[in-house]
Amino acid sequence: MKAVCWEGVNRLSVEDVPEPRIENDQDAVVRVIASTTCGSDLHLLGGYIPAMRAGDVIGHEFLGEIVEVGPGVRRHEVGDRVVVCSFIGCGRCWYCANDLWSLCDNSNTNPGFGQAAWGYETGAVYGYSHAMGGFRGSHAEYVRVPFADYGAFTVPDGVDDLSALFASDAAPTGWMGAHLGGVGPGDVVAVWGCGAVGQMAARAAMLLGAERVISIDRFPERLAMTREHVGSETIDYTTTDVGAELRERTGGRGPDVCIEAVGMEAHSTGIEYAYDQVKQQMRMQTDRPTAVREAIHACRKGGSVFVLGVFGGVVDKFPLGAVMNKGLTLRAAQQHGQRYIPMLLERIAKGELSTRHLATHEMPLDQAPRGYDMFKHKKDGCVRAVFRPAA
Structure with missing residues (x-):
């Protein structure tokens, strides 16, 4: 599948990478409908976030359709249109139970960096270095979503893709x-x-x-x-x-x-x-x-x-x-998205919260390096570039 890969400071490329698969029974595989740039990604591009490796797939704010679920997934099924929280939470540890989802004890598979830099490890986030778990990011055709019952949220029928997208992060x-x-x-x-x-x-x-x-x-x-x-x-x-x-x-x-x-x-x-x-x-x-x-x-x-x-x-x-x-x-704090996303989707559906206008530039996934250049340098009034893998 196609994915946007970090290749070094200020260098991105679109490469072929293996498709994700179910690795744990609480996983889902999501076909990405839309994924967007985020200002924190620019810190990756600039070389300010450590533990990046050439070939890492970036991106963490996305919306898609579930195409496969593990046997332990109870709240979702194939065909659900979902927005996925950028931070991964297990839903069971003390921090998740207390709505401090970005501090999850169990999602970050590389806790050593956080322990050394901040005293404790944080939760994991998609596409944001091996210090934050090393999970592949969302600028791809498909994404593996761990703990899918807690990190993926079904989008109401009346909410369009672009509006729902920004409920991710x-x-x-x-x-x-x-x-x-x-x-x-x-x-x-x-x-x-x-x-x-x-x-x-x-x-x-x-x-x-x-x-x-x-x-x-x-x-x-x-x-x-x-x-x-x-x-x-x-x-x-x-x-x-x-x-x-x-x-x-x-x-x-x-x-x-x-x-x-x-x-x-x-x-x-x-x-x-x-x-x-x-x-x-x-x-x-x-x-x-x-x-x-x-x-x-x-x-x-x-x-x-x-x-x-x-x-x-x-x-x-x-x-x-x-x-x-x-x-x-x-x-x-890093965002405790699971605490707010259901409420925000309801507000978007009711027209209380407008998000669609943030998507100033839409383009196919293979144009992502150009999109990031526009986003980083604020070209043509770019607030957010949105990538559509199927375009």
Whole structure:
């Protein structure tokens, strides 16, 4: 079958790889209908995520049709149209039982890296290095889905493929940031990043009762999309001082909840950006925390900061003093998608949550390297490239 393979830093190719098969009785094999790029994939391309090997199949956000099930699968059958959570959870360990699915004890078959880098292993994720389990990714014609009863969700008949696709990762990630960030009625929420996850976090904040939501980015087309499809206020950080602007818009107090949806390759216009970029390129730090710093400084006293962007290791100049002295609540997580996906599919079906607009560019799977180039460099207003293996 055809699949998109990582061949080295900034090198992708479409190759023939063996088709997946049932390996455990709780597996399913899914024929991919659509799969999409994600901002965290760019960290793989840039060489910032360790334990990648040439030939690894990438991609983790997808929708498909079940074509085979193992004897232990009870909730699905051949022919089901399903959206699959990007993180793999066993459904039985303490973490899964407590809705902390991305921290699953049993899905990551390579726990040593997480234990060494973070103190404990995390759950596994499709197509995201051998440190995260080494599972083949979704940019392929077929994918093996372990623990299918817990990771695959039947799509309601009234929900189209493109709308359902983003319930795999972008929508639950964004919702988690607003929910676990503590957004409630009457809050003012600031979101750094107007990509797919940032837009979903902003919309989630609104649906959870926020009085005002302010989204921050630098690309005019993304800012316009956020205003049109999400209804958020926006700030172009290249034209103003974000901290001063947020104080102005909140009567001097600052946002109640700040959500960072950018990650380890954050961009900025200030001297801190040049400093972070040099240190990252020299491997003196693994991540650029520019947006996290800004969110911490901008948040009101006693407020909440939630980090949604992917970070891999260590950062410099982290404002721990601001977190402590301002009495902030700081949280972060990889997405616990199984906790939110059924609810999100219902909201999409009811028209409460719009996701289809995120798919700005559709193309066949064999054009994926071009799609990633467009996505990485924001060409032609690309927010997400979607690959259709059958096209």
